[in-house]
Amino acid sequence: MAKKTRNTSKKAWIVRIAAIILLIIGLGMIFNSQIRDFMVRQNQTTALKNLNKDTVKKNQAKKGMFDFSKVEEIDFGKVTKSRVNNTADAIGAIAIPSVKMYLPIMKGLSNDAMSTGGGTMRPDQVMGKGNYPLAGHYMTAKGVLFSPLEDTKLGEKVYLTNLDKIYIYRIYMKKVVDPTAVWLVDNTKQNIVTLITCADGGVNRWAIRGKLIAEKPATDKNLQVFKLK
Numbered sequence: 001m002a003k004k005t006r007n008t009s010k011k012a013w014i015v016r017i018a019a020i021i022l023l024i025i026g027l028g029m030i031f032n033s034q035i036r037d038f039m040v041r042q043n044q045t046t047a048l049k050n051l052n053k054d055t056v057k058k059n060q061a062k063k064g065m066f067d068f069s070k071v072e073e074i075d076f077g078k079v080t081k082s083r084v085n086n087t088a089d090a091i092g093a094i095a096i097p098s099v100k101m102y103l104p105i106m107k108g109l110s111n112d113a114m115s116t117g118g119g120t121m122r123p124d125q126v127m128g129k130g131n132y133p134l135a136g137h138y139m140t141a142k143g144v145l146f147s148p149l150e151d152t153k154l155g156e157k158v159y160l161t162n163l164d165k166i167y168i169y170r171i172y173m174k175k176v177v178d179p180t181a182v183w184l185v186d187n188t189k190q191n192i193v194t195l196i197t198c199a200d201g202g203v204n205r206w207a208i209r210g211k212l213i214a215e216k217p218a219t220d221k222n223l224q225v226f227k228l229k
Contacts, residue, residue: 040144043116047090047104048228053163059089064108066123068135071109092127093226094118094134095159099148102227105160109135118146118195121185127160128167128215131188138198138206146197149206158193158210159225166218166225169193169210176200177207 092105094117105120106113113119118134125132136146158169169192176199177184184194184207191212199206216222 040115040139044103044145047106047116048093048102048226051090051093051104051163051228056091056163059091059107062089062107064089064120064123065110065113066108066121068109068121071111071114071135089113090117091120092160092162093228095226096148096152096156097159097225098153098156099151100143101146101148103136103145105134114145121196122187125187127162128165128191128212130190131186131192131194132160133185133194133196135196138202146195149195149197149208150199152208157213158195158208160193161218161223161226163218163223166216166222167193167212168214168216170213171208171210173207173209175207176204179203179205181205181207 089107090104091107093103094105095102104117106117107120108123109119109121114135114137118136121133121135136149138150139145139147152171152174154171154174156171158171160167160169184196193210193212195206195208195210197206198204
């Protein structure tokens with residue numbers, strides 16, 4: 001009788017453990033996107049707060065990955081991997097205060113970089129010189145990565161910094177383009193910034209361009225616009 005009672009108790013305990021595991025898995029599936037978005041926000045914040053001139057200089061010298069065809073859709077696994085590896089290479093910051101967008105600028109388009117901020121799209125691009133294109137993921141959660149670009153308006157300002165100088169651009173173009181519009185990445189004689197993210201559920205792309213209107217030394221006061229601290 002005692003043995004039977006122990007077996008019953010053991011089976012009940014196993015059932016309880018299985019139920020708890022299934023509950024955790026179920027909650028993970030339900031809140032997968034919320035957890036992912038939270039972790040992306042943490043990636044953004046950590047990269048911005050750790051930004052300094054030494055890391056910028058070191059990361060600028062790295063090779064980077066610039067094959068846009070290899071950019072994959074962001075998911076929980078990629079965000080987790082980027083946090084564990086900590087290999088996203090920040091080389092500056094971007095701010096669009098009008099839509100509360102504050103992000104690190106990353107070297108290249110690796111999955112780690114794209115899970116953290118906006119990635120540079122050419123190995124030869126120089127901030128403040130010619131066309132400076134950046135690509136970023138569009139997230140359904142407002143304020144995460146490049147999702148705020150959808151709310152920008154003509155005439156609003158875009159700020160870039162490499163912690164040496166601050167470059168201020170005024171948006172003059174905002175439109176939806178076909179994914180094959182690779183001309184947006186090409187260099188130009190005019191000093192501009194080009195920002196690209198998904199539109200229409202990934203079918204098309206938002207393309208925002210701003211013209212350089214000012215260049216200033218980066219001081220503690222001027223850098224406050226990027227919310228680095």
